[in-house]
Amino acid sequence: MNQRLSMLKRTVSIVCALCLFIGCSNPTMTQLGGKPSPEIMKVDNGFFKNITETILTEVQSSQLALAQSQNPTLRSYAQQMITDHSAAHSKVIALAAKKQVELPTELGPDQQSMIDNLKSKSGQDFDKAYIDLQVAAHKRAIQIANDEVLNGSDADVRNLASNIQDSANMHLRVAEDMQGSR
DSSP states (O other): OHHHHHHHHHHHHHHHHHHHHHTOOOOOHHHHTSBOOTTSOHHHHHHHHHHHHHHHHHHHHHHHHHHHOOOHHHHHHHHHHHHHHHHHHHHHHHHHHHTTOBOOSSOOHHHHHHHHHHHTOOHHHHHHHHHHHHHHHHHHHHHHHHHHHHHOSOHHHHHHHHHHHHHHHHHHHHHHHHHHTO
């Protein structure tokens, strides 16, 4: 695995050097919606932006679930999501500050649309939409974290992504169980 990662890093380095040599440009964090960090590459900056928006989506949707759902199992899950994702968000904020990356403070348009859709629901329709959103958001978080683990350039960011990936996998299993029990 270490040899494979080493080869991948070398390949990425060569591709980046070639892109610089022939004039290719990578999108910067500014183009992705935040402030670039000179120390870390596009994948790392993209991880910070995307995981922040995903965490914020999961927390906001879970806050809505606490306010609107009457299902005690769903409410318990929502509270756990708020607790776990708030802790994860604190870790993302701390590492982003250390790496000089400015995080988004608002949801992106896709995430805001999901929250707006959820707000329009009530009763069992709300519960179904909330769990569906949680399944989708956790799959996205796993994808974002996996991309960072495989392609990120900064060891600290990759380590955080690995931890987030582990938690997201556990949360996803519970959400999928709840989704299947309806």
